[in-house]
Amino acid sequence: MRIKEQRLLRGPNLYAATPCLVAEIDAAGGPCMLPGLGERLLALLPALPPAACARLASGASIVDAIEPVAMHLQTAAGVPAPFSRTIASQGDQYRIVCGHECEQVAALALDTTVDLLNALVRGEQYPMAEALERLRATAARHAIGTSTAAVLAAAHRRAIPSMRLLDHANLFQLGWGSRQKRLQATITGATNAIAVGIARNKQLTKTLLEQAGVPVPAGATVDSLEDALRVARQLGGIVTVKPLDANQGKGVTTMCGTPDEVERAWEHARGYGPRVIVEEYLAGRDYRVLVTGTTVAAASWRRPPFVTGDGHLSMRELVERENRNPARGDGHTNVLTRIPLDELAAQTLAAQGYSADCVPAAGVDVQLRGNANLSTGGTAEDVTDLLPDETRELCVRAARTIGLDVAGIDIVCEDIARPLREQHGGIIEVNAAPGIRMHQYPSHGKPRDAGAAIVEEMFGEDDGRIPVIAVSGSTGATTTTLLIGHAARMVGLRTGMTTTDGVYISGDQTMQGDCTGYRCARSVLSSPEVDIAVLETGHDGVLQHGLAFDRCYVAVVLNVADDRLAPVQAVVAHSASRAVVLNAEDDRCVAMAADLTERIEVLYVSLDAEYPVLLRHLESGGRGAYLLDHTLVIADGMRHKALIDVHQMRIALGEVARHMLATALSATCALAASGFGALEITDALRSFTWDCKADAQCQNAPDVHGASIGAAMDS
Template sequence: MKINNQRIFEGRNIYSHRKCIRLDVDLEGYCETPTKDIDGFNERLLSYVPELYTHRCGIDIEGGFVQRLKEGTYLAHVCEHTIIGIHNKLGIDIKYGKAREIKDDFYYIIFEYKLKRTAILIAELAIDLINSIIKKKDINFDERIEIIKRVIMEESIGPSTKAICDAAKEVGLPIITVGNENLYQIGYGKAGKRFSATIGNNTKGIAIDIACDKMLTKELLDIQNLPVARGEKVFNTIHLLEVVNRIGYPVVLKPQWGSKGNGVFVNINSEKELLRAYAEITKECKEIMIEEYKVGNDYRVMLVDYKVVAVSLRKPPYITGDGVRNIRDLIEAMNANPLRGEGHEKPLTKVKIDEELINRLSKLGYSLNSVLEYGEKVTLRGNANLSTGGSAEDYTDLICKENIEICERAAKTIGLDICGIDICAKSIAEPLYENDGIILEVNAAPGIRMHHFPTIGKERNVGRKILDNMFKENYSNIPVISVTGTNGKTTTVRLISYVLNLIGFNVGCTTTSGVKIGNKYIHKGDDTGYNSARSVLLNPEVDIAVLESARGGLVRRGLAYDLADVGVITNIREDHLGIDGINDMEDLSFVKSLVGEAVKDNGYSVINADDEWSLKVLDRIKKPKILFSMNENNKYLQENLKLGNPIVFYRDETIYVKNRGKEYKIASAEEMKFTMNGKLKHNIENAMAACAALVGIEVDYCIISKGLKQFKSCEEDNRGRFNMFDVNGVNVILDYGHNIDGYKVVIDSLKNLGLKNITGIIGVPGDRDLNTMKEVGRISGDFFDSIVIKEDKDLRGKDKGEVASIINEGVLSSNRKDLNVKIILSEEEALRETLKLAKKGETIIMFFEDYESLYDIINEFKNKGTKDLKSASI
């Protein structure tokens, strides 16, 4: 078995509403070999991954998968369960997976994941394990498990980040991971707030720099008459001894730039100790501080928005002797506590046996082999940082008002809205000035694990406080409207965006023309996928996101957003069949339904009630719906109305909305210029889809009406969608139709307009199936007076001339002997040659790939007769 390809879905996707990975695998001849026929397979697999005993599988009983193994199941299915089982072995709780045949030995396997790099390594291990069992070879399974454990440590988000993300999920805000450096954004567009650990959206960079400089922090606090330890920066041994003579023993040596208690030497009581510590610390850093050492308890005071929100008493790790075990064994026993883990993975951190710990034991007269008497207590660290094994007790309710004031003044002095202040005092319940207490440090990006998981006392939800500070308790997000379907997506997105722009919103939208923010394109191209949507969602200037969500993006990457306020399905018609595993209309409707499903509980799914395949996904969509139809009496429309939902319909050549017992006239076909007096029926449908989406986000009906009446089928408003130009008496129409239904609606529009002597310049993308290519040729041959067949520049895997030849077969099948057919492969040359021969009153309809080049050619020909070119504003 081997992996041929992998796809990583970072959000909702066509397989699941959870993050998933798809593996395309080759079973290399084992597609029909059940596990019961592979000698020793089941026993060896279960010995490596005993977690499989708990898998229920399709039988839905404990041990169901093992039963399937014994009966004989197939390797793709086994691989799926093995991947999930190894996740479970490593403490990662996932359950979802499935395996499906592509063809013969080729299968795809889907499984949910929590950590991306970890999941890929687990998948590779699962496949290698299966191969090793089949080939009866050894595998370094345990060693690779240990490697994956280290990757889990690196990849897992820290407890502070997790606390803030959990708080965001509780209030229904989406989270985007930005890059791989612990940067996150909560919310989209203008509402988005970015944070890294506990550095919030409002935290000042200069304040972080100040807090990182412990000497500068001390000086600023001292200027404000806040209690700090006496001391200063030292530059050499002589200076060190001069300072200690002034402040006296005991003292502390620490880096000027440091964190988490690293490199700090405390309670130094003699010159010998001092020089030894100085020699040690200068190995790692050059900028060093010396301070007087204060005896007292170690408190951490947490502030958010310059206000005290939590207080902890921190205690260094210690062991208590039992008269039997040595210190090393006692440390190992302490680390075996299930609450202790590596790094920040659990409430407490394991104590590492390092040089600093050994030196401390030596100073106390012990070694790792020393056996402590029963009840004898030894403190293992000179600091109480949780990252070095310390513990914490909640003291939030005990801090006195004087110390609250001191801490809040200190935070404002440094300018840190979110900070952790370290205090040394006999009691936090008494004013620092009265019990010789001091501020040790003001920390940027303070860890909040101790407040969420105190060893003793009440948990404090500091993550929620930080979220409150970022959003000022206004948990609103920008609206997201997502539009999918086979045809009409781009026009619908443009209509929605046009109306929202009238209101004054700065709209971020994605279409086949590019990514547009307000009235400016920030990128031009076919931008209907995951990355384009993310560029809008991460843009801090966007008020509303309107996203065209095309099939390709949904299949390859899934949704870039979590849930939309409105999900629109314009229609589901035949297109893209045979591509990406989408073999029939049922497959296609399954893909498109994702946009309708991924909608907020208080949002709407907009569905075309006249479209057969759109109606077939209704049962998959559990959220409220707004249906639209050309027929007011459509039964699905009326059923939706009875449920209390809005409907949009077309009656007497006018669009109406019914909502909450009232009927509203929106616009007539005559008033909507882009429908050409209702002759472009597909644009009436697009108008209703856009109207329904706008109703879904509660846009005023008068504004909707105004927008639909002002929008035009011109180059400025709806580029490339039935744009008509007068080129010296010749009608030239550019349209992006590229599938069977797209051709049909354009031909119907031409019939409705009563145009004569029409030349069709036709083509189809090279990745469409043979039936589509031939059918486009046939329906073109049945209607157009003459035909020019061209090809796209991007042949999508076909040979030059191959697509044109197939389309020509379809044209010839129309059996029109009088039909003039040419093949000119370049679409630019096809338009040039056709324009050269065209006569006044004739019409050219071009189904294009590249709008820009054709627009330039039209301009060139037009300028032969006039100085300026303007597309008809119709």
């Protein structure tokens, strides 16, 4: 058994409206029946779902096992997939369809499944543990961070489209064309680079905040241990020592009261940068406030990592037990981070009279860190509703002073419900790219949708979408696309087009060749110079990668050459969110209307003003366009408006080129459905010039006067 072909369908496709992996499997001589297949697989994969085990219990072949095992392996890697199918193709050929959350994991899961099943057939041992580790490593390598995922989820709930720009980075484009925004973690395209630099420099941040009247701890930046000790003496009392420009609590030591403690803290901080801040230690709890724009979106009390003694387990064992909590993971992959039992933890334990091998009494909480960052194992409790108006205003002022659109404000005070100045509290840091998992998934208290707050700041009420018109047809699609694009440019819209001739942005060709597939459409949707996209969508592109968009405003299906292509071109029609333009004289096109939801408008076109499908549609109040004598007419129910005499159209060649009139009718309806007025459409029809070389499908087209659209296009 082998995989003959494997395709990653990244957009709506023949099998689903969501991404999936499709593989052609050659069973080589017929499906192999292997006695005890289910039991053997269960021995290797004890967590195999009961439904999969039942499916493989008796009479199952090796091919029957591919789909459930591949799906289970995705789940075992930590990225469960939503659906799957097995389709018998012909002879010994089978098609496996697997949905996925991570395409790299899906592809590896399928390869692993085929290798595993072939090994069982040969009676060989299979290194299952190593295979699972590879899958998990692949999932981790391509994982989306928790904070980024929260923003993306909020965008998807608002139907804002997203594209991952790099496989190995949390860099995303939200929205399309000129309405797109960029996102990396919680840094947006509007985040000021200078502001990020200021936020990294903690001393500069404190200076600016102090000038703005924001309470901050006293302190100074030092370059040597001698200066650190001097500043600590001048501050008189307990101090905090931290790197000038580190983040996530790295290198921070709090509550340094003796010269020895300052020296150890200095050495620790120096491991994260050459310059160090020594500042007044503010007593109290550690809070994080999330500011988006001019709004406080959430606030959390961050507790340092701790474990509670039970009178039996040592500190080391208690930490190991807590780190087995499914909510804890490495880095930012889970809601919480594993607690490190490192040198800093040992120092924190020693200050409380413990070591890693001590057994704390039952019920005693033992702290493992001086700081409360989630990235070092801390937990969070929501306190958003407790913030006084004065503190909210100070946090917004701090973010605006630094210049950040999204900021994490770190506050230390005894009680967040009281104004800071009343209790000698203060803002100790302002963070760019703040993590938001503490707000989304607090250990205690009400979850706050911080991702939605960031999306609101980025987009307001906008959905980030530009108008997209998708054009599909066995013939005539290029000319239709060019005509629609011409009309859009005439009204001042920056237009992106994909055609069989290339990609065009505002009339300039940016790619050459047949550009009717996924990659070229994505290039148009990624361009910040595009206000409207007109995408010729070839059936090969749909088969190979799916559509480049989740939905379009208007879909145009000109004609269908044969029954095999009808389901492929129907994918384009079903992607429309507003309207579909169909050829009334092509039965395959007409059949597509039956599968559309009621909210999608159908517009029919016909060269024959008396064609029954068109007439019934108009009589029921629908819209369409047709040719009457020498005139192009657009109709809205019983209202019929003559647009232009065909002799005024350069592409009609005095009505000789009736195949061009067919494309003009389809373009007319697509423009009308997109909100273009009759005068705008007429001006475009009159001024559009067609170069036969630009549309190879229409070269050498004969005179088809009196023929239907289908016959005209087939010529």
